[in-house]
Amino acid sequence: MSIRTAQFTALALLLAATAAMADGASWDRAGNVELQSRLFARDALWPGQGSQAAQLSLAATAELRWRNAEGDQRASIIPFLRRDSVDEERNLVDLQEAYWAWESDSIELLAGVNTVFWGVTESAHLVDIVNQTDAAGDIDGEDKLGQPMVNLTWQQDWGLLSAYVMPYFRERNYPGVDGRLRAPLPVDSDRAVYESSRDENHVDVALRYSHYIGDIDVGLSVFSGTSREPRLIPADDAPVLLPHYDQIDQFGVDLQYTRDAWLWKLEAIARNGYSETFAAAVGGFEYTFYQVAQSGADIGVLLEYQYDGRNELEPFTTADNDVFAGLRLALNDTQDTSLLAGIAYDTVTGETFFNVEAERRIGNSISLEVRMRAFSGAGPQDMTYAVVRDDYVQIRLAKYF
Amino acid sequence: MKLKTSIGMILIASFAFAFAARVDAATPEEKGFEIAARADRSDLGFGDSEVELQMILRNAAGQESTRSLKIATLEKPDESVGDKSLVLFDTPRDIEGTALLSHAKILDPDDQWLYLPALKRVKRISSSNKSGPFVGSEFAFEDFTAIELNKFDYSYVGEEACGDLTCDVIERTPRYEASGYTKQVSWVDQADFQIRKVEFYDRRGDLLKVLELKDYRNYDGVWRAHVLSMNNVQTNKQTDLVYSDFQFGVGLSENDFVKGRLSRLR
Numbered sequence: 001m002s003i004r005t006a007q008f009t010a011l012a013l014l015l016a017a018t019a020a021m022a023d024g025a026s027w028d029r030a031g032n033v034e035l036q037s038r039l040f041a042r043d044a045l046w047p048g049q050g051s052q053a054a055q056l057s058l059a060a061t062a063e064l065r066w067r068n069a070e071g072d073q074r075a076s077i078i079p080f081l082r083r084d085s086v087d088e089e090r091n092l093v094d095l096q097e098a099y100w101a102w103e104s105d106s107i108e109l110l111a112g113v114n115t116v117f118w119g120v121t122e123s124a125h126l127v128d129i130v131n132q133t134d135a136a137g138d139i140d141g142e143d144k145l146g147q148p149m150v151n152l153t154w155q156q157d158w159g160l161l162s163a164y165v166m167p168y169f170r171e172r173n174y175p176g177v178d179g180r181l182r183a184p185l186p187v188d189s190d191r192a193v194y195e196s197s198r199d200e201n202h203v204d205v206a207l208r209y210s211h212y213i214g215d216i217d218v219g220l221s222v223f224s225g226t227s228r229e230p231r232l233i234p235a236d237d238a239p240v241l242l243p244h245y246d247q248i249d250q251f252g253v254d255l256q257y258t259r260d261a262w263l264w265k266l267e268a269i270a271r272n273g274y275s276e277t278f279a280a281a282v283g284g285f286e287y288t289f290y291q292v293a294q295s296g297a298d299i300g301v302l303l304e305y306q307y308d309g310r311n312e313l314e315p316f317t318t319a320d321n322d323v324f325a326g327l328r329l330a331l332n333d334t335q336d337t338s339l340l341a342g343i344a345y346d347t348v349t350g351e352t353f354f355n356v357e358a359e360r361r362i363g364n365s366i367s368l369e370v371r372m373r374a375f376s377g378a379g380p381q382d383m384t385y386a387v388v389r390d391d392y393v394q395i396r397l398a399k400y401f
Numbered sequence: 402m403k404l405k406t407s408i409g410m411i412l413i414a415s416f417a418f419a420f421a422a423r424v425d426a427a428t429p430e431e432k433g434f435e436i437a438a439r440a441d442r443s444d445l446g447f448g449d450s451e452v453e454l455q456m457i458l459r460n461a462a463g464q465e466s467t468r469s470l471k472i473a474t475l476e477k478p479d480e481s482v483g484d485k486s487l488v489l490f491d492t493p494r495d496i497e498g499t500a501l502l503s504h505a506k507i508l509d510p511d512d513q514w515l516y517l518p519a520l521k522r523v524k525r526i527s528s529s530n531k532s533g534p535f536v537g538s539e540f541a542f543e544d545f546t547a548i549e550l551n552k553f554d555y556s557y558v559g560e561e562a563c564g565d566l567t568c569d570v571i572e573r574t575p576r577y578e579a580s581g582y583t584k585q586v587s588w589v590d591q592a593d594f595q596i597r598k599v600e601f602y603d604r605r606g607d608l609l610k611v612l613e614l615k616d617y618r619n620y621d622g623v624w625r626a627h628v629l630s631m632n633n634v635q636t637n638k639q640t641d642l643v644y645s646d647f648q649f650g651v652g653l654s655e656n657d658f659v660k661g662r663l664s665r666l667r
Binding site: 028030032065074076101103105106108115116117119120142153155160162210212217256258260261262263288290291296298332333334335336361364365366367398400401 | 497
């Protein structure tokens, strides 16, 4: 965390602390500690990668929330810590949330660090752009870093309008030289290159509108600022990749049509700021068979197509011409047992990604999660060849407080 | 404001009482509807409410697990429009902050959104899964979301003793699609016009579950049961809902029941 983020956070916390002195406020504490173990089936491919078959990490989240007696002010602090046994680049100290917020019936003003999610689809998250991805944390792009912001939200009959001013940029973190699931060369995150002369202090802005009309949920968004995805360019002086962060504008739309057991979903973006403007989209459906064989269990079938028009000079994506097919199982039992299995198949290169995620609660406060991921079909010329020997099983045990 | 609200409730309660005196309809359908309407309307006029409850799940072997949740409700006085409700989970800890927002409809499927705090993601979900178990309990979604008067057709069956009270027995059949029930039989007492027991019959017509509603308390003319015990007679599983005190007139508005609110609940 940089000085700038720290200052920003300190200011938000000071505001919160001042407000917290008042009587009748409510406090809520929670948290979890998790042990994660990744077991790799095969030896590493690239020089420098650790030879360990098991990679262990320990992580902890603490949540402290406050709301005043009148209910119009609240604050939240959620630090996250991670320590990895093999790859020090996976060590992380982050604030997922550290904000103070004031609200009236229709307006909310929030200042500090927050995490937000935009979008509807399952296999790719194109529209979601506010928070940086914790790419060292997981390859699915769903782990995020807290984003410093001032956020003004306005709720009206005609929908929700939310404006963001983001004074500080969070760099993407990548696995280090020892780590698995990386490019042939490691990314040197300390030598990031920015298009903006203000580097990470460029002020990014975003605006999002979201609403629903009957069975249709709609989101429209626009973002202008530092691209969360960097281009990775080999350095001249060392065998590393340097992240280049460009200034971009992105327009996004997300739609969902919900009818009976069908969910039809679409996310599309247009982005400029690189060598050329491009569009990308992901769309498809989820259909659920409820209470299969009188059991109470639901089985969902997912199918999505991923298109991405960016050229090879732009930040690398795997979701360019891929079909994603998935199966979701929810037992609806006391332990909330669920499973999501999916395949993403690149129709041009034949690269295939297999993913299974299963989850179950043990007792009242322990969660067991297993993820299995495998890669196949990549030739030496393909981008996912870099991780072709990195098939792994991840077992995560988390205790919640 | 408070005084006005309670005067309003008294007015509505006495109106309901006056209305109740005139249940002498001709056909069993009309009589059934009027008893149901009297029971339903005796709970009206609360405006909005908040309540905390424990959900205790017991399997056939007697093993228990508990969930604690909060429910906020915004009443829609118009009987052709459903209420809005918000369910927020506090425990188990791994799903703390998970929330379900429902805009109930009468015959059309409800609008529902689920908030998943781990991803901070709001998902519009299908509400066609009416007969599915609600968070692993013996309550189906359709038992748990607001029960609206006009979601059913009614028929009067007869009169029967229920505990110390005398109850009217009425059959109700769902008018909405995708119900897991062919019919429900409910016992409504003749003193306070509250539902004391409901039997649920599955799609084969067999008795599936029995719901008992206990510990009724009167809040300025609005009745609420504080213990709901649902027994599945086919699996011997049981779910109890144990409510703490209801709070009425807490000043909730339409903007507290919008999807954009879900990520800002805590």
